[in-house]
Amino acid sequence: MASPLRSLLNIIQKSVDEIEDVFEKHGSTFPSIDDTQHQDDAIRLDPSVQAAATLLTSAAYQLISNVQRPQSNIFNAVFQHYLPCAIRAAVETNVVEILREAGPKGMHVKKIAEQCGVNHIRLSSILCYLATHHIFREVEPDVYVNNALSIVWDTGKSLKEIKTRYACYPSHKYPSFSYGCGSSTDESYKAAGYIPEHLIDPATTFADAPESSPMMLAVGYRKAENSMWTWFEQPSNEMRLRRFGMAMNGVVNLEPPYDILTGFDWGILPKGSVIVDVGGGVGSYCIAIARAFAGLKFIVQDRPMTVKLGAEHCLKEFPDALNSGQIQYQEHDFFETQPQTSASVFLLKQIMHDWSDRYAACILRRLRDAAMPATILCLNEALNLHTCPAPLLPIPGAHIPSPPSPLLTNLGPAKARTNVMDLVMHAHVSGRERTLVEFVELLASTGWKVVQVYHGEYNSQIIAAPIQS
Known part of the structure; x- marks a missing residue:
């Protein structure tokens, strides 16, 4: 052996x-x-x-x-927190763009720092640390070039254009993936630092409300009915709200383009069927489905400011769908009565993980109350897997084959995205990722029965039908 x-x-x-x-x-x-x-x-x-x-x-x-x-x-492991700090420093100082313009021979850190307007000794420490983790490449002592990892957040703009056109609007200078880098290494990073205090403090360890999250502790915004969402909507956080919204759009680009179109067969829906995207953000996923299925109609529901940004986004990405009414945007609080009572599908894309069980159950009950007997509930969520084998569930598509021994059942860091997001949800909004067993139990308690599971590269689609009384 x-x-x-x-x-x-x-x-x-x-x-x-x-x-x-x-x-x-x-x-x-x-x-x-x-x-x-x-x-x-x-x-x-x-x-x-x-x-x-x-x-x-x-x-x-x-x-x-x-x-x-x-x-x-x-x-x-315990010093790994310096990596996101270093990445954010490189993003904010436009090192990638400077090195792109410098060409294949690279540039000495003193010249890079001169163009950034920062201390070259401190920048040297940051770039050396990043190159140690294979982000950038040091071709000669203190001379750096881009590589396949650093160019991920390249804006494609010249340094001159960035400094002039985007100086007053820093959130606009990045492509979608860079929004994620900025958001994750800013407010998300600060929130993560409060996870231990949040866990240990008797006043917060059992708290499941959004206003009690580690992020609210970090930014000092702990008041009743407050949350990450209301914090983002403060006038002083407009840049962060836009950055976060586009970071969520960047998630679409991280996932394979076919992911939302595989699994559940959108083509089986009759022409004119209405898909209600509950908490749909700027409507990225509805746009993807609408491009493939012209006969379907979509209603994207979210908070007022997000709906406004969503309409702007759709006008840019798929104006025909917006102008024809194929895609509509609607202000709606999903904790209130659902106004759409003739939906063929209620689509919730990574909404459940934003909320603890108490709040998630409220959302699902509102949808069950508005559902027709044939309404389909489609939850797109990452499923938490145990590191060891777990009992099989008698649901079509639920089983995931085990990897070869001696690998962990959940494939460890190779598939740690869900584990990371579990902590992110805890830190941001007192939410969580769930196992399939936990989803089955949560849905059953709110009047839904899981009838099919489709596993994608990043997320799974959990298909549920109303339990008939």
Whole structure:
């Protein structure tokens, strides 16, 4: 029998062979991290490449955890918070754009700092730390160039244009993915620092209201009925609200473009069917579905300020759908009575994870009260998986095959996005990610029965039908 280390090595070797075989069939080679051009993700999104890459990543992380001295492992972990700080510093100082303009030979940190208007010694520490984590590449002492990781947040703008056109509107200078970098390394980072206090304090450890979240502790906004959403809507936070909204849109770009269109078959809905996107933000997912299914109609519901931003977004991305009325925006508080009583589908895209069970149950009951007998409830949520095997549920599509031993059942850091988001939801809004068992129980308590589960690369679709009395 192979040792655990040898078993992990075998998984890595087999995965590399499978990835390289796919690239070879396409007449290509796997791209280097040192490439400075934006890489074509078409081959990487091949399902077989995705599966092999996930196993490889899981095995590599587990191999490192096994062989690295425990003290070193924990040392790296407890100081990992400096990584988002360094990324935000690089984003805010436009290092990526400066290096793009500098060309393939790169630029010395003194010249970079001069263009940024910052201390070169401190910037040098930041860039060296990032290069140590393979973000940027140091080609000569103190000379840096971009690589495949750093260009992810490249605005594509010249430094001159950024400084003149975007100086007064810092949230507008970034592409969607950079909004996520900014939001995650700003308010989200500050909120995370209060998780231990929130857990230990008897006054907050059992609190499930949004105003009691670690983020509200961090920003000093703890008043009844307040939440992250009302905090974002304060006049002083307009930039943050816009950045957060576009960060959520950036999530769409992180997910495979087919993800929302796979699983539930939107094509089975009769022409003229109404999909109500409850808490739909700027309507990114409705826009994606509407492009593919012209005969369907959509109502995107959200808070007043978000609805306004959503209409602006739709006018830019899919004006025909907005002007024709195929996509409409409606102000609505999903804790109040649902005004749409003839919906074919209630779509909730990552809404449940924003709320503790008490609040999530209220939302679901409002929808059950407004549902017709044939109404479909579609929850798009990330499912938390245990690190060990769990009992199977008798629901079509619920089962997820276990990875090869000795990998963790949830594939560890290779699939840690859901675990990260579980903590993010806790920190921001006292929310949580849930297991499928927890969803089944929550839905049953509010008048819904899970009838099908579809697993996607990032999220799962939980399809439920009204329980008939």
